[in-house]
């Protein structure tokens with residue numbers, strides 16, 4: 547039974563070949579930041595308050611200029627179409643059915659055009675700048691043509707973190723299906739039948755470029771190697787001029803960078819350490835959130851991601867000043883476990899937990915929670 551995110555995680559592990567489950571689950575180095583992202587939520591308690599009328603509750607809130615029924619969205623995660631058939635489309639549909647935005651990763655199986663053609667709701671796009679400006683420009687043009695209004699520029703992957711699970715499994719070194727890989731896939735027959743029905747998955751953005759190789763795994767390795775290492779604040783300024791809609795910087799984890807992001811004219815930042823997949827021993831996002839919010843003093847919208855597995859985690863981030871939360875692994879487990887339905891169940895579970903927590907905290911809305919701020923919490927000493 548899929549009641550919470552942990553149930554979805556276990557089901558995803560049963561369903562996926564190890565190489566993919568490990569890719570989703572893993573972090574970099576000793577995985578200390580990965581662990582801290584989840585563990586540090588325990589540094590905060592929620593204040594229980596009683597005898598308030600909480601019969602009418604409202605979870606809606608404004609995130610990135612749009613009123614949405616829930617205070618979170620599905621963040622960009624690469625290669626969703628490898629974890630479930632048409633994974634990007636399934637996740638986007640689930641998001642739209644539940645009224646939350648979906649952000650498509652640059653590194654996706656479904657192209658932006660296909661996603662737009664097959665889904666109707668609001669669409670965000672996440673940009674990885676590759677060391678080939680023609681690909682960067684293609685991404686921007688496709689995003690504009692698809693009616694994307696919010697672009698997340700990911701800036702915490704100057705190089706890819708040392709992900710030891712992937713190194714062991716040869717994730718980024720796959721150029722062809724070896725007997726070992728074939729065996730690990732055949733051991734997961736449901737996944738195999740589902741995924742291979744449409745032929746060998748390809749990464750939508752580079753399927754037409756033979757230099758990226760054939761098949762999503764070879765393309766993934768080549769894409770990762772082509773991420774622009776020299777990306778700088780000048781590129782942010784360039785993109786600010788080029789992109790006419792909302793621009794969000796994803797991967798800010800220090801006060802200095804948050805202030806520089808505001809200076810560069812972005813519309814919002816995502817406090818993120820990439821789910822503990824990049825700089826190991828970087829602090830958790832929930833630990834950094836308060837000082838970044840305080841330094842900005844309301845002058846820039848702040849979103850956050852990293853380790854959110856419970857509705858109570860989301861409540862804490864909102865009380866600490868985030869306008870919204872991006873889900874990562876939490877929804878991907880649901881997707882791998884049971885496609886669109888699995889994602890919807892994860893979204894609903896988190897929404898129910900937020901709703902219950904608010905009521906037991908004596909609060910009736912996200913607006914009230916955000917007004918109450920730190921006073922809705924108690925820091926554990």
Ligand SMILES: Cc1cc2nc3c(=O)[nH]c(=O)nc-3n(C[C@H](O)[C@H](O)[C@H](O)COP(=O)(O)O)c2cc1C
Nearest residue numbers: 570622623624651700820821851852853854874875
């Ligand atoms: C399997 C996987 C792939 C990811 N791919 C991308 C990506 O393509 N672009 C991006 O900006 N972030 C990517 N991320 C990072 C997420 O957007 C997010 O920052 C992170 O997952 C949050 O941590 P959480 O999964 O613990 O919630 C990826 C994360 C995972 C787990």
Ligand SMILES: CCCCCCC(=O)C(=O)O
Nearest residue numbers: 624653718766767770823
């Ligand atoms: C194959 C590694 C690609 C790194 C970029 C995708 C991503 O953001 C992540 O895996 O994390």
